[in-house]
Amino acid sequence: MSEASPIVLTVTGMTCQGCVNSxxxxxxxxxxxxxxxxxxxxxxxxxxxxxxAQALVKAIAAAGYGAQVA
Numbered sequence: 001m002s003e004a005s006p007i008v009l010t011v012t013g014m015t016c017q018g019c020v021n022s023x024x025x026x027x028x029x030x031x032x033x034x035x036x037x038x039x040x041x042x043x044x045x046x047x048x049x050x051x052x053a054q055a056l057v058k059a060i061a062a063a064g065y066g067a068q069v070a
Contacts, residue, residue, distance in 0.1 A: 004049055030059055
């Protein structure tokens with residue numbers, strides 16, 4: 001894992017706080033030290049993490065949500 005850097009993603013398919021919590025757990029699985037903030041209303045995920053944006057997009061998509069680099 002590389003040095004932590006800020007990543008902004010747009011996540012679709014989240015409908016409730018449970019979805020937000022699930023997506024946050026996905027990021028934390030990729031990098032337990034990640035600092036994650038997710039806005040349900042806008043679908044904006046901001047993270048400071050050592051994981052790559054593409055790895056996070058792939059992991060989030062595997063869980064059934066849409067994700068792309070913002």
